[in-house]
Amino acid sequence: MGSNGEDIDYSSPYANYRSPLSTRYASKEMQYNFSDQKKFSTWRKLWINLAKAEKELGLDITDAQIKEMEANVHNINFDEAAAEERLTRHDVMAHVHVFAKQCPTAAPIIHLGATSCFVGDNTDLIVLKDGLDLLLPRVAAVIRNMTHFSEQYKSLPTLGFTHLQPAQLTTVGKRATLWLYDFLMDERALRRAREDLRFRGAKGTTGTQASFMQLFEDGAKVRALDQLVAKLSGFQKTYPVTGQTYTRKVDVEVVSSLSSLGSSIHKMCSDLRLLANMKEIEEPFEKSQIGSSAMPYKRNPMRSERCCALARHLMALFSNAVNTHSVQWLERTLDDSANKRLTLSEAFLSADAALLVLENITQGLVVYPKVIERRINQELPFMSAENLIMAMVKKGGDRQVCHEKIRVLSQEAGAQVKQFGKDNDFLDRVRGDSYFSPILSEIDSLLDPSTYTGRAADQVTEFLEEEVFPLLERYQDVLKQENPVTLNI
Structure with a gap:
């Protein structure tokens, strides 16, 4: 019964909290990566790898025991494991007991010499590696889409902004390379984090490998065990020293790269929202999409807004990672566990969800050149002042006299724009002043926007190449296989 006396069916699948990351946003692949099925089947694979390595190094473990475990990797009785955990108050031992019941022959050697962090930490490292393997192609897909966009619009002049005030011209493609370069930095950071990941391996209760020394009585074999388990689990190296856990500094590095990716996504999508307000660039908009329940004409940038929302959460998670690392006393404390379960999963799921949306956005950005041109025409006359002065000087005019003429005319035109909401008539005033008659035939060429963009187009070409x-x-291989991203919600 609820707090207000209402009868509630708590068994209903809609009566419990469900994360929007799993119900609305993240991909099935990333959800599986953080699922119980992936987690606990990986625990079993690790117990198998440990047994294989221990057998190879001389312990009395049989092929039959290993085959029995391998036959039950995915056959997990979650209800039974939950019941065991309620009794033992220990998740690892609960799963050891359930696995042992399924594998009676192998029961004596399951988890032999290991501590809970053998499965817990090593599984986390596998999940981190697999998560980065899922995210990197998504980042590459966004980079590919923005590469096409930058190339297509590298020569289209547009008004630049500094302090969100009109500044010198740039090009649509050059502006896009600013976003693109951020994502190149993110790809590098994520790839480095992926390449730097190692395995905790078989380190024992406090990282000293004392339990394995009891089993083997041979330091060389214990060291070989550490390396062999890592290789069987897909890692080339182990962390050379650990406490009970791998240092949570590893989580800091990974979440840092994800949070940094979040800042790039937020920056780009905030810019797109500003440009949508100016009606210069819009994200894709389906024919049946509704922008507002009250205002049918609206085309809200809801995809970019979703990216910003997810990215903001992603950026905030970094503080959890650094704070967790900073309070791991001595060889370890357990106050990392609950926080890690939230922080690592949500960081990857949020990054995955935001990249899915951003890939969809960048597949179909819509540019409105006429709107861009109109805005340029409103501001370019003022920016042309120096060119007009130089042209008059070449015709024998006095620079100071010309400067004063332009100052007066530009202020008069500015008043028309700001005080009366009219168009910028600066050039009409220049054409109407006989002083400028020597250069009237040149004014149009002096106002060609492409002459105000410097090396923008060349910079785009050079940067891309x-x-x-x-x-x-x-x-290139994974991008060839990728299909266009569609969003269900």
Whole structure:
């Protein structure tokens, strides 16, 4: 019964909390990566790898015991494990007991010499590695999409902004490379985090490998065991020293790279929201999509807003990672456990969800050149002042006189824009002043927007050729297999 006396069916699947990351946003692949099925089947694989390594190094473990365990890797009785955990108050031992019941022959050697962190920490490292393997191609897909966009619009002039005030011209493609370069940095950070991951291995209760020394009485074999278990589990190296756990500094590095990715996503999508407000660029918008329940004409940038919302949560998770690492007393404390379960999963799921949306956005950005041109025409006359002065000087005019003429005319035109909401008529005033008659035939060419963008187009070409294309070559196989992203919600 609820707090208000209402009868509630708590057995209903809709009566319990469900994370929106799993019900609305993240991919099935990333959800599986943090699922109980993946977690506990990985525990069993680790017990098998430990047994295989111990057998190879001389312990009395049979092929029959290993085959029995292998036959039950995915056959997990979750209800029975939950019941055992309620009795033992220990999740690892609960699963040891359940696995042992399924594998009576192998029961004596399951978890032999290991501590809980053998399965807990090593599984976390596998999940981190697999999670990064899922995210890196998504980042590459966004980079690929933005590469096409930058190339397509590298020469289209647009008004630049500093302090969110009109500044010198740039191009639509050059602006896109600013977003693109951030994602190149994110790919590098995520790839480094992936490459730097090692395995905790078989380190024992406080990292001294004392339990394994009891089993083997041979330091060389214990060291070999550590390396062999790692290789069987897909890692080339183990962390050379650990306490009971691998240092939580590893989590800091991984979550840091994810949070940094979040800042790139937020920055780009915030810019897209600003540009949508200006009606210069819009994200994709389906024919049947509704922008507002009250205002049918609206085309809200809801995808970019979702990216910003997810990215903001992702960025906030970094503080959890650094705080958890900072309070791991001596060889370890358990106050990391609950926090890690929340922080690591939500960091990866949030990054995955945001990248899915961003990939969808970047597949179909819509540019409105006429709107962009109109905004340029409103501001370019003022920016042309120096060019007009130089042209007049070449015709024999006095620079100071010309400067004063333009100052007066530009202020008059500015008043028309700001005080009366009219269009910028600065050039009409210049054409109407006989002083500027020597250059009237040149004014149109002096106002060609493409002459105000500097090396923007060349910078785009050089950047893509020198920095982006080599990166995309790393992902060419996986990108060939990828299908366009559609969003269900």
